[in-house]
Amino acid sequence: MKTLVILAWKNIWRHPARSGALLAAAVSGLWAGVLTIGIMNGIHELRMDYLIRNELAHVQVHHPEFLSMGYARHAILEHERIMAWMEKDPRIDSAAPRTLAEGMLHSPVKASGVRIRGIAVDSESRLTNFHDNMVEGQYLSSDGQFPVIMGASLADMHNTQIGERVVLVFDDADYMLTAAAFHVVGLFHSPSKTYDNHTVFVRSRDLAELLAGQTVYHEIAALLYDRNDAQTVTADLAARFPEIDASTWYELSPVLRTLLDIGGFASFFITMVIMLALAFGILNTMLMAIFERIHEIGMLLSIGMARARVFLMVLMESIILTLTGAVAGIILAWISIWHFSRTGINLEMFGRGAQEIGWSKIMPVLDSSGYGMIFLIVVVISISASVYPAIKATRVNPVQAVRERE
Template identity: 50%
Template sequence: MKTLLTISWRNIWRHPARSSVLLAAIIIGLWAGVMAVGTMNGMIQQRTDHVIDSELTHVQVHHPEFLSEGYSWMYIPDHEKITSWLDDDERVASHTSRVLTDGMLQSPVKTTGIRIRGIDMESENRTTTFHENMVEGDYLDTDMRNPVIIGRRLADEHNLDLGHRIVLTFEDVNNELTSGSFNIAGFFESASADYDKRNVLIRSGDFLALLSDQPVYHEIAMMLENDACASSVASDLNNEFPDIHAQTWSQLSPELNMMVQMGGSMTYIITMIIMIALAFGILNTMLMALFERMRELGMLISIGMSRLRVFTMIMLESVMLSITGAVAGMLLARASLYYFRDTGINLEIFADARGFAEIGFDHIIYPIITPGEYTGILLVVIFITLLASLYPALKAIRINPLEAAKDH
């Protein structure tokens, strides 16, 4: 085998220019593939982390029908017992309770349907990173009476500025229409334009004063010490408190979960597409080398070299060339990923930052790729190379030594 490896490697470099062109194509192709996969992984990971860390959290608790109906009277029963249970569970890092309802925002310009979120600032800041989205003004800890923070995009639609007054209208727990006047304390800007246009945040105390004569909460959101425990925590909550509905982030946001799952399969799809294109180059190169060496291969067979060894030699040439290019391409990609790990890839050259925000993504992407994905890419390269080399190798073992000598 060592002799075959040596001969195969030397055969590759009989025509340095031709082999170098193919090698360069493989290197560039694999570099582009790994960078594409890493960028896509980075986009998905950043989107997932942002949604979970700033709003969705690992597990949420609601009234069984609240998410489908949204009525303010569908609040969580036994709220104090549930929060006490969470305080005693070592798997739960932190949790926060929210008051939620759908309503209308009225300004001098127009009226817009929104979701009103009443939050407790202390527990919310311990649990989520939403306060980091503030871009102007103060958070809800201001001394202003009835403060509200709204998305910058929603403010632009209503021509609102800091200090302006808006009216929020909604149904209380008795299904009676009520309104409250709130003063704009600050603006936030998240990675999702849709979220910014549809949500306003006020203090839960101010909200409850208008909503109910007793404390009621519609959502308990919690961050866990390990997100792998999300399913077990949700299951335990549902078993312990049958009148509530606890769900993990993947259940609450199936589209986000699907995007995460699809990201893993896209690694292999992108690599397959690139390698199938390169396979034609490998096939062409090996066939050209085969036709040039017909007499030589016929002579090797005639002096006793088994056809199996000839088959193995042709296959080794293809595999060695492809693996060399693949390893070089992945090393180049690894160096590129290391560079962009800190600087990020700015996609504003393709579209405006606000355009990416409209679909819920950041315009600066920090690419990520796992060791398992490197291994998977290398296996795909070997598999496609073997397929591309199969025809030239089979053609080589069918050579008739007498005819090969006569033709040349």
């Protein structure tokens, strides 16, 4: 076996330019491909992190009919017990209850449909980073009477400024139309203009008072230390509180779901394109090598080298060549990803668009299973692509092969 490996290695360097070209193609292809996948993962992480850290959290609890019907009366009855359970669970970093309503925002100039999010200011500040989106005025606090914060673009549409009043109209728990004036204390600017134009934040206690005259919560959101625990936490919640509906971030957000699915497909597609190019490169190089050495292979068969060994020799040449390139490419990509995961890839070069959606810096990421999977695919592809040339080599007729030279 050692002899075959030595022979295969020497055969590879018989034509340094040709082998070098395939090696360079493998190195650059793998480097670019793995780095691209890392960057795409980084973009997904960024988007996912933003949605989770600004609104969604990892786990949400609702009344079983709230998400489909959206009525104010579909409140969580056991919110205190659930909050207490969450505070004790070591998997949960923080949790916050929310009071929600659909309604209309009226100003002297127009009316807009909005989702009114009533938040418990302190716990919400621990749960999400939404307060970082404030661009004018201040975030909600326990001070003041009926404060509201709204999207800067929505305020523009209503020609409304800090300190002015807007009226929120919505159905209460008895389906009665209710209205109240709120003071605009702050304006925010999130990555989503649609979100900014259709969302306002008020204090939970203010909204609950107007909806039901008592504390009511429609949603409890929880942030976990490890998002991979979301499934087990929801299962535990469902088992312990059968009257509520617990969902993971993946189940709650079609945007994230789509993003992850598309990301997964795109990574697979990129990998396959690179692997296909690599496979044809290997096939072409190895077939050329076999045709050039046909008399030599004939001689090897003549002197008594078993066809299986000839097969292995060709296979090894291909595997050594490809894996050398692949390992070098993957190591280069690993170094690049490691470097950029610390410094980040600045997206300012792409103008304000990237920044406006919250992508100022991308931190590429690829876990060890990702590297392992790519390496495994390279091994399978290099073996598959060299099987045909190797079979071709074993079918050489020694008599004809030796005679061909004459």
